[in-house]
Amino acid sequence: xxxxxFEVAPGEAVLVLGPSGSGKSTLTLCLDGLIPHLVEGxxxxxxxxxxxxxKETPVPVLAQRVGLVFQDPDSQFCTLTVEDEIxxxxxxxxxxxxxxDEAIDxxxxxxxxxxxxxxxxxxxxxxxxxxxxxxxxxxxxxxxxVLDEPxxxxxxxxxxxxxxxxxxxxxxxxxxxxxxxxKLDEVIEWxxxxxxxxxxxxxxxxxxxAEAFYDNxxxxxxxxxxxxxxxxxxxxxxxxxxRVPGRPLALSDTVSALAATPGLLERLGERLRxxxxxxxxxxxLEARNASVGRPLLEVRELSFQYATGRLALQRVSxxxxxGRFVALAGANGAGKTTLASLVSGVLSPEPGRVFLxxxxxxxxxxxxxxxxxxxxxxxxxxxFVTDTVRGELxxxxxxxxxxxxxxxxxxxxxxxxxxxxxRLGLLGLAEANPFSLSHGQKRRLSVAAMLIRGQGxxxxxxxxxxxxxxQVARLMALMQDFQAGGGTVLMITHDMRLxxxxxxxLLVLREGRLVYEGxxxxxxxxxxxxxxxxxxxxxxxxxxAALLERLEPGRPVSASLPWLTVPSFLSGLGPVETxxxxxxxxxxxxxxx
Amino acid sequence: MLPGGALDPxxxxxxxxxxxxxxGHYLERRxxxxxxxxxVLVALAVTFLFDPVTPxxxxxxxxxxGRWGGGLSLRALLRPLAIFLLAGFAILVANLLFNKDNxxxxxxxxxxPFKVTVAALWAAGSLWFRLLCFAxxxxxxxxxxxxxxxxxxxxxxxxxxxxxxxxxxxxYRMLPLLQNDYITIRAAQRVRGVGEKGGVWHIWxxxxxxxxPLLTGAVRRAGRVAVAMDARAFGAFPARTYRxxxxxxxxxxxxxxxxxxxxAAVLLASWRLGIARFTVT
Numbered sequence: 001x002x003x004x005x006f007e008v009a010p011g012e013a014v015l016v017l018g019p020s021g022s023g024k025s026t027l028t029l030c031l032d033g034l035i036p037h038l039v040e041g042x043x044x045x046x047x048x049x050x051x052x053x054x055k056e057t058p059v060p061v062l063a064q065r066v067g068l069v070f071q072d073p074d075s076q077f078c079t080l081t082v083e084d085e086i087x088x089x090x091x092x093x094x095x096x097x098x099x100x101d102e103a104i105d106x107x108x109x110x111x112x113x114x115x116x117x118x119x120x121x122x123x124x125x126x127x128x129x130x131x132x133x134x135x136x137x138x139x140x141x142x143x144x145x146v147l148d149e150p151x152x153x154x155x156x157x158x159x160x161x162x163x164x165x166x167x168x169x170x171x172x173x174x175x176x177x178x179x180x181x182x183k184l185d186e187v188i189e190w191x192x193x194x195x196x197x198x199x200x201x202x203x204x205x206x207x208x209x210a211e212a213f214y215d216n217x218x219x220x221x222x223x224x225x226x227x228x229x230x231x232x233x234x235x236x237x238x239x240x241x242x243r244v245p246g247r248p249l250a251l252s253d254t255v256s257a258l259a260a261t262p263g264l265l266e267r268l269g270e271r272l273r274x275x276x277x278x279x280x281x282x283x284x285l286e287a288r289n290a291s292v293g294r295p296l297l298e299v300r301e302l303s304f305q306y307a308t309g310r311l312a313l314q315r316v317s318x319x320x321x322x323g324r325f326v327a328l329a330g331a332n333g334a335g336k337t338t339l340a341s342l343v344s345g346v347l348s349p350e351p352g353r354v355f356l357x358x359x360x361x362x363x364x365x366x367x368x369x370x371x372x373x374x375x376x377x378x379x380x381x382x383x384f385v386t387d388t389v390r391g392e393l394x395x396x397x398x399x400x401x402x403x404x405x406x407x408x409x410x411x412x413x414x415x416x417x418x419x420x421x422x423r424l425g426l427l428g429l430a431e432a433n434p435f436s437l438s439h440g441q442k443r444r445l446s447v448a449a450m451l452i453r454g455q456g457x458x459x460x461x462x463x464x465x466x467x468x469x470x471q472v473a474r475l476m477a478l479m480q481d482f483q484a485g486g487g488t489v490l491m492i493t494h495d496m497r498l499x500x501x502x503x504x505x506l507l508v509l510r511e512g513r514l515v516y517e518g519x520x521x522x523x524x525x526x527x528x529x530x531x532x533x534x535x536x537x538x539x540x541x542x543x544x545a546a547l548l549e550r551l552e553p554g555r556p557v558s559a560s561l562p563w564l565t566v567p568s569f570l571s572g573l574g575p576v577e578t579x580x581x582x583x584x585x586x587x588x589x590x591x592x593x
Numbered sequence: 594m595l596p597g598g599a600l601d602p603x604x605x606x607x608x609x610x611x612x613x614x615x616x617g618h619y620l621e622r623r624x625x626x627x628x629x630x631x632x633v634l635v636a637l638a639v640t641f642l643f644d645p646v647t648p649x650x651x652x653x654x655x656x657x658x659g660r661w662g663g664g665l666s667l668r669a670l671l672r673p674l675a676i677f678l679l680a681g682f683a684i685l686v687a688n689l690l691f692n693k694d695n696x697x698x699x700x701x702x703x704x705x706p707f708k709v710t711v712a713a714l715w716a717a718g719s720l721w722f723r724l725l726c727f728a729x730x731x732x733x734x735x736x737x738x739x740x741x742x743x744x745x746x747x748x749x750x751x752x753x754x755x756x757x758x759x760x761x762x763x764x765y766r767m768l769p770l771l772q773n774d775y776i777t778i779r780a781a782q783r784v785r786g787v788g789e790k791g792g793v794w795h796i797w798x799x800x801x802x803x804x805x806p807l808l809t810g811a812v813r814r815a816g817r818v819a820v821a822m823d824a825r826a827f828g829a830f831p832a833r834t835y836r837x838x839x840x841x842x843x844x845x846x847x848x849x850x851x852x853x854x855x856x857a858a859v860l861l862a863s864w865r866l867g868i869a870r871f872t873v874t
Contacts, residue, residue: 096834381809396785
């Protein structure tokens with residue numbers, strides 16, 4: 001991090017954005033004095049928090065001004081129970097024991113977890129853990145809360161709950177909040193300003209979010225930061241001629257702005273009316289017909305119970321057609337990872353439940369399953385088995401080589417490995433240790449190490465976890481290439497924006513049961529179901545639903561707009577000129593951009 | 594993360610059986626360090642018993658105290674001990690084959706050259722019951738002592754530095770996470786074709802492959818916890834307060850005294866009956 005200079009007013013909520021490695025986490029440590037007091041390094045300049053110069057103020061004093069909440073709930077606790085954890089900070093400050101008890105109750109009250117005092121931390125859900133982490137810093141009475149990707153390990157429901165809580169805390173207790181977060185659409189509703197860092201940790205922007213996302217095209221390019229979906233939609237609409245007023249970011253503002261756009265609601269009505277009652281947008285129907293093939297994977301009445309007694313799956317049946325991009329969604333603990341593990345042979349299903357190419361997986365050896373299915377785990381490091389980047393790819397081709405598989409490759413295989421290295425942008429790092437790569441590079445390498453074997457089906461377990469927007473885009477490009485080459489993808493995720501953009505088939509698990517199988521549109525059109533599954537529809541589908549409501553109040557929600565991504569919305573609506581050329585919009589149903 | 598079976602029966606069950614502090618069964622209410630003292634005393638006494646009967650009696654007493662004093666079900670007490678059945682069998686076989694007194698001791702059964710001698714049974718039984726004593730004592734202790742209470746008690750009664758104490762607690766928290774990581778890493782690498790074959794070379798290379806991600810993860814996690822603790826003013830002052838204080842009550846001292854009396858009584862009775870042997874014959 002270099003040369004940073006900014007001010008945050010009391011009571012403000014600031015969103016910090018920037019690519020991985022831009023020093024966002026370093027910034028958090030500077031704010032509460034761990035840098036420079038406990039972490040060594042080169043430090044220049046001054047940080048002032050609540051009127052205190054950080055360099056001159058001891059850590060315990062700062063700890064009462066600044067509260068830090070981190071990404072991983074499991075690695076910020078040091079005790080075993082909720083009450084001990086909240087007491088921990090106060091005990092360090094030598095607060096008397098009778099006052100601590102009171103503070104624990106107040107802190108739990110503040111995070112809406114009354115009655116959790118005696119609970120064990122290990123039995124809490126991820127969302128509850130993050131709230132306890134928040135309570136344990138709130139108990140110390142900070143005015144500034146600094147949160148470093150607090151929702152990274154949470155599912156959409158828990159994320160929404162956490163953000164709702166932060167919002168309420170800010171209103172009730174006037175906390176200043178600095179939050180690092182990738183989930184733009186979720187935080188944009190309640191932040192006051194954004195701070196954008198570039199790759200080198202320099203300050204690119206601090207100020208009004210609307211200015212950042214509407215007036216600073218170059219800035220966004222430079223920092224690799226994406227826009228909230230609402231800003232993306234409005235910008236896109238303007239490019240095709242719609243005069244959308246204002247610079248809306250929040251959902252409700254966006255809906256009002258679109259409703260106030262001359263001619264937009266009318267066009268929406270025209271474009272939609274002929275399709276009411278049919279399912280989906282014609283463009284999608286074509287895609288669907290093209291992709292019909294033989295079932296590559298078939299699951300019949302699959303149930304699974306762990307040795308611990310937990311029933312993870314209950315009578316799940318579905319099939320995956322070859323060539324599809326299937327998303328497997330659901331809240332944390334819904335059974336997604338278990339299902340993937342049963343398909344790839346990590347766990348063993350009962351006979352007659354899981355079929356690959358029509359063959360029961362129970363009749364296949366691990367090697368045979370491995371030749372048909374690639375399984376990319378959540379943490380790329382867990383799957384590295386050699387000492388070099390090149391070795392990782394070579395190992396996939398020659399898993400039986402004892403040492404240095406890259407030394408035993410033949411001409412063709414060597415060429416294949418090199419072409420993959422080039423594609424991943426890792427040619428220069430071919431001899432590096434995989435553990436030394438950046439997070440995004442590790443992720444792409446682990447995916448490539450599966451793809452290079454040429455299996456027809458690729459399972460990915462939350463591959464976008466902890467990745468910034470640019471890395472997600474590069475990863476998804478790899479997946480799309482794989483699909484274009486005839487591959488089939490089954491991706492576990494709870495990011496419904498990703499699902500809407502990339503998946504052509506969706507499976508939804510809720511508490512171990514399959515509650516939806518079909519096109520993503522069909523599921524996202526039922527907000528009640530989305531909610532019940534612990535998921536959250538992308539911002540765009542909420543905008544669409546609200547617009548429809550304005551257009552035809554009282555219309556059944558199940559007939560919501562099929563346009564769930566910005567490109568499909570734009571091409572669905574069409575440029576404003578066609579409306580001028582051909583009033584009524586007839587004959588231009590396929591006109592798009 | 595794959596929820597898998599527990600590798601260590603004590604570890605996961607201790608978590609499951611964590612009682613609310615200050616409440617619960619008689620043993621759960623005892624001061625942890627004092628309880629530990631009682632366990633050590635009993636274990637020491639058992640160490641010097643070389644007959645099978647006396648340790649067997651103490652083993653049964655330990656189970657009884659765990660059952661009625663600790664509120665542990667027989668199932669919870671006996672299941673983790675099942676592994677020691679196997680150990681007992683191994684000890685027996687070793688003694689039948691190699692006990693030096695086999696030649697002079699009367700044989701109970703003999704199958705050809707193979708004799709089951711009294712000396713062998715006696716020695717094996719003694720070793721096995723002592724083993725069971727140690728196992729059941731630790732089991733009852735672990736199952737009736739919330740780890741956070743033990744840590745606090747070490748600080749309050751034994752003056753352990755609080756930094757060391759919390760370091761231990763964090764380590765304890767990490768164990769189940771590490772275990773989960775291990776299970777996940779093993780699965781993740783098997784998917785890539787890392788086999789489960791035996792042989793020195795395979796075991797060595799597999800260990801190496803598991804170790805790196807496991808250690809990287811653990812170090813990273815430890816670093817994060819350290820930062821999170823520092824951010825909450827851990828170690829800022831030489832002393833700190835405690836919401837709960839572990840104290841030694843009269844009941845705790847009575848418990849140790851009663852334990853000593855009972856064990857002494859058992860030893861005395863056994864000696865009077867001519868069963869107890871305090872030296873190797």
